[in-house]
Amino acid sequence: MVHYGNCNKICEKAVMNQRTINRAIAITGIGLHSGQPVDLEFHPQPVNTGVVFERSDIADCAPIPASAFLVQDTMMSSNLVFGGTRVGTVEHLLSAIAGLGVDNLLIRVSASEIPIMDGSAAPFVGVLLQAGFCEQDSPKKFLKIVRPVRVKVDDKWAELRPYDGFELNFEIDFDHPAFDKDFQHAQLRFSTQNFIEELSSARTFGFLRDIETLRKNNLALGGSMDNAIVIDEAKILNAEGLRFADEFVRHKILDALGDLYLIGYPILGRFNAYKSGHALNNLLVREILSDKNNYKFVTFDDNVTCPIEYLPLTSLTVEG
Numbered sequence: 243m244v245h246y247g248n249c250n251k252i253c254e255k256a257v258m259n260q261r262t263i264n265r266a267i268a269i270t271g272i273g274l275h276s277g278q279p280v281d282l283e284f285h286p287q288p289v290n291t292g293v294v295f296e297r298s299d300i301a302d303c304a305p306i307p308a309s310a311f312l313v314q315d316t317m318m319s320s321n322l323v324f325g326g327t328r329v330g331t332v333e334h335l336l337s338a339i340a341g342l343g344v345d346n347l348l349i350r351v352s353a354s355e356i357p358i359m360d361g362s363a364a365p366f367v368g369v370l371l372q373a374g375f376c377e378q379d380s381p382k383k384f385l386k387i388v389r390p391v392r393v394k395v396d397d398k399w400a401e402l403r404p405y406d407g408f409e410l411n412f413e414i415d416f417d418h419p420a421f422d423k424d425f426q427h428a429q430l431r432f433s434t435q436n437f438i439e440e441l442s443s444a445r446t447f448g449f450l451r452d453i454e455t456l457r458k459n460n461l462a463l464g465g466s467m468d469n470a471i472v473i474d475e476a477k478i479l480n481a482e483g484l485r486f487a488d489e490f491v492r493h494k495i496l497d498a499l500g501d502l503y504l505i506g507y508p509i510l511g512r513f514n515a516y517k518s519g520h521a522l523n524n525l526l527v528r529e530i531l532s533d534k535n536n537y538k539f540v541t542f543d544d545n546v547t548c549p550i551e552y553l554p555l556t557s558l559t560v561e562g
């Protein structure tokens with residue numbers, strides 16, 4: 243019997259249970275499009291709540307569930323719209339939440355977009371680790387893929403196939419001097435530790451010419467080399483260079499992990515994608531959920547039989 247943090251219950255350590263955070267915590271960042279400060283608050287939630295957003299700048303805002311069916315546009319990011327209320331650029335934050343194995347969480351945001359931070363999921367991982375985690379008294383529910391589902395648009399495709407664990411494979415194909423041909427494919431065998439070490443700090447990237455066009459349309463006003471890898475016609479402009487030789491494709495996996503978490507549960511399956519993006523990732527999730535024969539829900543009696551390794555709560559909690 244182990245007692246975890248501020249949770250008022252005693253949990254059997256062996257059972258694979260749901261998780262929320264141990265205490266409320268807040269951070270501030272800059273909105274990519276507005277260039278204005280955005281406040282984020284994270285609050286623990288009861289079992290079976292899932293991940294929900296709320297706009298703290300709107301009085302009596304209805305909660306906005308992190309659901310693939312609420313994604314209304316995928317221009318450069320995944321954006322949720324519910325009852326006319328928008329929460330944009332959710333994918334890097336959702337990637338952190340998925341990566342840390344958090345099932346239930348309320349995110350209050352003071353603007354229509356999640357702050358861009360450094361363009362990766364690492365700052366969100368940092369703040370959630372500071373809050374610590376709390377095991378809850380209900381089994382963690384996994385969505386297990388039981389037959390292959392594939393979506394395709396032009397030469398781009400994405401699929402999920404049955405697999406005992408969670409693995410993500412991604413290939414990009416940029417014919418550009420800044421993109422080394424040897425580093426356009428990456429694979430992540432998902433565990434919390436692999437996520438934190440190999441994926442969470444991979445930054446988003448953009449081409450200078452696109453950023454200039456967006457600015458003319460009053461978008462990407464907060465975009466800078468502090469929150470993206472910026473590429474001109476020939477090279478990477480950031481003085482510090484890349485964090486990983488294959489940082490671009492790692493970031494595409496980071497995005498996919500966040501987009502796939504909009505399915506509402508951790509996934510058991512193998513994700514393969516070629517040149518996919520937010521729109522195609524969303525189409526894949528909707529396609530899977532459209533037919534109950536594509537998946538089933540499973541739970542695990544203990545951490546040993548669960549094919550996904552989440553770090554124990556104690557080693558995840560850090561002082562902040």
Ligand SMILES: [Zn+2]
Pocket residue numbers: 333334446493497
């Ligand atoms: Zn991204």
